[in-house]
Amino acid sequence: xxxxxxQIDGKKVKAREGxxxxxxxxxxGISIPTLCHxxxxxxxxxxxxxxxxxxxxxxTQIVVSCVYPVEQNLVVRTRSEKIDRIRKMxxxxxxxxxxxxxxxxxLAKEYGADKDRFEKEASFxxxxxxxxxxxxxxxxxxxxxxxxxxxxxxxxxxxxIASRECWNCKExxxxxxxxxxxxxxxxxxxLFLPHLHSNPS
Amino acid sequence: xxxxxxxxxxxxxxxxxxxxxDPSKPCISICAGAGCLASGAGEVIAAFxxxxxxxxxxxxxxxxxxxxxxxxxxxxxxxxxxEEICYLQVKPEDVPEIVSQTxxxxxVVDRLLYADPTTGEKATHESDIPxxxxxxxxxxGSNIKIDPKSIEDYLAIDGYSALSKVLxxxxxEQVLEEVKKSNLRGRGGGGFPAGRKWEGSRNAxxxxxxxxxxxxxxxxxxxxxxxxxxxxPHSILEGLIIGAYTIGSHEGYVYVRQEYPLAxxxxxxxxxxxxxxxxxxxxxxGSGFDFTVKVHQGxxxxxxxxxxxxxxxxxxxxxxxxxxxxxxxxxGLWGKPTVLNNVETWANVPxxxxxxxxxxxxxxxxxxxxxxxxxxxxxxxxxxxVEVSMGITLKDIIYKIGxxxxxxxxxxxxxxxxxxxxCIPEKLLDLKVGYDELTKAGSMMGSGGMIVMDEDTCMVxxxxxxxxxxxxxxxxxxxxxxxxxxxxxxxxxxxxxxxGREGDIELLEELxxxxxxxxxxxxxxxxxxxxxxxxxxxxxxxxxxxxxKRCPALxxxxxxAYHIDPDKCQACMICLKQCPAEAVIGGKNRIHVIDQxxxxxxGTCFEVCPPRFGAVQKISGEPxxxxxxxxxRTIVRKSKEK
Numbered sequence: 001x002x003x004x005x006x007q008i009d010g011k012k013v014k015a016r017e018g019x020x021x022x023x024x025x026x027x028x029g030i031s032i033p034t035l036c037h038x039x040x041x042x043x044x045x046x047x048x049x050x051x052x053x054x055x056x057x058x059x060t061q062i063v064v065s066c067v068y069p070v071e072q073n074l075v076v077r078t079r080s081e082k083i084d085r086i087r088k089m090x091x092x093x094x095x096x097x098x099x100x101x102x103x104x105x106x107l108a109k110e111y112g113a114d115k116d117r118f119e120k121e122a123s124f125x126x127x128x129x130x131x132x133x134x135x136x137x138x139x140x141x142x143x144x145x146x147x148x149x150x151x152x153x154x155x156x157x158x159x160x161i162a163s164r165e166c167w168n169c170k171e172x173x174x175x176x177x178x179x180x181x182x183x184x185x186x187x188x189x190x191l192f193l194p195h196l197h198s199n200p201s
Numbered sequence: 202x203x204x205x206x207x208x209x210x211x212x213x214x215x216x217x218x219x220x221x222x223d224p225s226k227p228c229i230s231i232c233a234g235a236g237c238l239a240s241g242a243g244e245v246i247a248a249f250x251x252x253x254x255x256x257x258x259x260x261x262x263x264x265x266x267x268x269x270x271x272x273x274x275x276x277x278x279x280x281x282x283x284e285e286i287c288y289l290q291v292k293p294e295d296v297p298e299i300v301s302q303t304x305x306x307x308x309v310v311d312r313l314l315y316a317d318p319t320t321g322e323k324a325t326h327e328s329d330i331p332x333x334x335x336x337x338x339x340x341x342g343s344n345i346k347i348d349p350k351s352i353e354d355y356l357a358i359d360g361y362s363a364l365s366k367v368l369x370x371x372x373x374e375q376v377l378e379e380v381k382k383s384n385l386r387g388r389g390g391g392g393f394p395a396g397r398k399w400e401g402s403r404n405a406x407x408x409x410x411x412x413x414x415x416x417x418x419x420x421x422x423x424x425x426x427x428x429x430x431x432x433x434p435h436s437i438l439e440g441l442i443i444g445a446y447t448i449g450s451h452e453g454y455v456y457v458r459q460e461y462p463l464a465x466x467x468x469x470x471x472x473x474x475x476x477x478x479x480x481x482x483x484x485x486x487g488s489g490f491d492f493t494v495k496v497h498q499g500x501x502x503x504x505x506x507x508x509x510x511x512x513x514x515x516x517x518x519x520x521x522x523x524x525x526x527x528x529x530x531x532x533g534l535w536g537k538p539t540v541l542n543n544v545e546t547w548a549n550v551p552x553x554x555x556x557x558x559x560x561x562x563x564x565x566x567x568x569x570x571x572x573x574x575x576x577x578x579x580x581x582x583x584x585x586x587v588e589v590s591m592g593i594t595l596k597d598i599i600y601k602i603g604x605x606x607x608x609x610x611x612x613x614x615x616x617x618x619x620x621x622x623x624c625i626p627e628k629l630l631d632l633k634v635g636y637d638e639l640t641k642a643g644s645m646m647g648s649g650g651m652i653v654m655d656e657d658t659c660m661v662x663x664x665x666x667x668x669x670x671x672x673x674x675x676x677x678x679x680x681x682x683x684x685x686x687x688x689x690x691x692x693x694x695x696x697x698x699x700x701g702r703e704g705d706i707e708l709l710e711e712l713x714x715x716x717x718x719x720x721x722x723x724x725x726x727x728x729x730x731x732x733x734x735x736x737x738x739x740x741x742x743x744x745x746x747x748x749x750k751r752c753p754a755l756x757x758x759x760x761x762a763y764h765i766d767p768d769k770c771q772a773c774m775i776c777l778k779q780c781p782a783e784a785v786i787g788g789k790n791r792i793h794v795i796d797q798x799x800x801x802x803x804g805t806c807f808e809v810c811p812p813r814f815g816a817v818q819k820i821s822g823e824p825x826x827x828x829x830x831x832x833x834r835t836i837v838r839k840s841k842e843k
Binding site: 043044045046047048049051062063064067068069082085086089090093094096097118119126127129146148149150151152153 | 502504519523524526527672673674675676677678679680681683684685686687688691711712715718719720721
């Protein structure tokens with residue numbers, strides 16, 4: 001693998017070809033916030049909180065670091081007035097759904113996000129897709145998926161698969177940055193898998 | 202039909218087709234595009250066939266259902282060759298007269314000709330009608346000449362000659378150079394130079410490459426690609442095969458939305474015919490080049506018009522865009538180099554090859570070459586498809602071709618570029634149409650939708666309409682698009698309902714900025730355009746809604762009231778009888794009054810009040826005048842006094 005030198009927040013960083021900016025930054029101890037990122041999963045680029053500025057061909061571009069590949073001599077800025085403003089807004093938008101999520105609260109403190117800026121719509125799920133992708137990519141079970149699209153999009157367990165697979169797994173539960181996942185499972189259980197209550201083996 | 206195995210054989214077949222055709226034999230070409238079919242073209246075609254048989258002319262006259270020539274407003278449209286007489290709004294009952302007069306007697310049926318709405322002057326030929334006269338119909342012009350289900354018709358107008366030229370007289374480098382020289386830019390929205398896109402794929406080392414026709418046209422009011430795919434499918438296939446040859450691809454797809462059943466049908470027929478004739482499949486025309494095409498029907502998602510979402514859907518997964526910092530011409534479908542171009546872009550390719558890049562670049566502006574098809578819709582006299590040279594002004598499209606605004610209303614704005622485009626105000630009507638020009642004005646070329654709006658259109662409502670469309674079509678994957686639009690729409694709804702607050706405009710702008718900067722794909726990045734462009738040019742309308750609770754266009758239901766002017770009301774009972782909410786109080790010789798409590802603001806009273814009275818008014822931003830006292834409502838008519 002070819003070694004690539006780039007600059008992140010003024011610091012020279014060594015990376016390997018094929019790495020993302022996020023991976024390179026983390027390897028150099030530079031922190032970039034993420035919500036939908038997971039080391040074992042393919043980059044998703046959904047939450048957009050890991051957004052950074054890069055200098056490309058003389059201009060500044062805004063890109064998400066979890067997807068953007070490292071390039072030789074690339075200049076990256078992980079914080080700027082604009083980046084902070086975008087992150088603050090993203091947090092405020094997500095806090096309308098999951099105001100009590102610790103992951104969001106911690107970031108909200110750092111970026112000065114107001115959890116009450118938008119009217120509350122307590123759906124809890126912030127659509128990071130960690131559960132969906134973990135189940136598909138790592139466990140290869142597809143027991144939980146997204147249904148519908150746009151603002152109607154939500155996670156849902158597929159009863160036929162969930163009844164077979166989930167009881168002994170539940171590895172997705174700790175991945176969820178909010179309480180939504182467990183709630184969705186409990187709901188599925190109650191509605192479609194009543195036998196699991198009586199026979200937890 | 203045996204396969205054609207060489208350019209010589211192709212020319213022989215073509216000559217043979219032409220020799221069977223007598224150019225002086227009358228041919229009745231009736232538009233069988235979706236628009237004309239909806240206005241009864243199918244019945245007209247059947248009536249012609251029956252009438253011609255009845256009059257014993259079956260061997261002397263041809264009847265043909267063709268592609269869409271564009272003048273949908275006046276459909277069903279037909280052209281009679283060789284005289285090229287154009288009849289509009291033809292009904293089955295007109296058919297016997299047309300056959301006995303025009304076909305037999307060579308006389309023109311005057312009442313079916315185009316008549317200028319102001320001067321009343323008649324136009325006999327298509328080319329005399331102002332709607333057509335000011336167009337440059339390089340691509341669309343062929344539609345009325347061919348039956349899209351007949352490959353012979355396409356061959357008769359020189360079809361597949363560009364393919365033959367490319368395969369036998371040009372190297373793939375030369376084809377690429379010609380396309381690059383033409384500066385053909387993508388007609389689907391982005392405007393990326395096709396030649397550069399092709400070159401990237403061509404140079405990519407992977408031996409497996411794909412070419413795709415993007416026919417997932419989903420903009421409200423846009424139907425350019427539908428008309429081409431329905432009306433001249435072979436021209437798109439020919440362009441696609443040329444593109445495949447140039448980049449070294451052997452497999453292609455037509456991604457067409459399933460809501461276009463006629464386009465699906467016609468392109469499938471065209472593919473079967475092209476395979477049979479040897480324009481597709483193994484060893485095309487004996488050149489050694491292999492290429493196959495499959496049709497994939499989209500499942501009804503607007504976002505699948507976005508290249509990465511389209512490719513994801515084609516791979517059999519949910520059609521969501523993927524984050525890309527490597528272009529899909531390098532890493533595309535199944536990770537292979539993929540050239541995806543819009544229907545209209547592909548349709549331009551055979552013309553560029555046959556007539557040359559120099560011919561192509563004589564049309565257009567410095568940055569935007571060639572012609573562009575627009576679907577001209579909304580508050581416009583001549584609704585339809587228009588093909589114009591790039592660089593024409595918006596004013597010429599709207600007034601010279603479109604015939605202006607109907608009903609004596611005043612022009613307000615034109616929305617270009619579909620739901621991701623913007624609204625351009627009257628003061629910019631002299632703007633030349635081109636990719637960069639439209640982007641600079643805060644809109645975009647998009648795929649070519651053009652929605653004209655008059656003074657009755659509320660710009661807040663327009664922004665709300667498009668956002669509503671996009672919120673439904675967003676895939677929901679990324680936060681700025683999904684959540685940002687959710688909040689933007691809430692604020693816009695509030696403003697339109699009179700619940701707007703100080704600071705709403707600034708919050709909208711902030712949300713829009715984040716959506717533009719941080720969204721994953723072009724849908725989210727451009728979704729705020731209708732909002733931002735209306736804020737840019739019609740900010741005062743937003744302010745009137747928020748501060749004065751007034752809708753200047755008198756359109757937002759929650760901000761208007763209907764009122765009957767007691768001085769003008771003639772107590773004719775028309776509105777009283779038609780009001781579905783029974784909100785009009787009154788009677789014979791009793792001045793009518795609207796009960797504001799009961800009124801649902803449906804506008805029926807306003808529409809039915811005879812214009813000579815004009816008693817029903819719309820009011821916004823001010824209190825409704827108190828109803829006149831009961832004892833003053835009786836009308837004493839002069840005639841009765843005598």
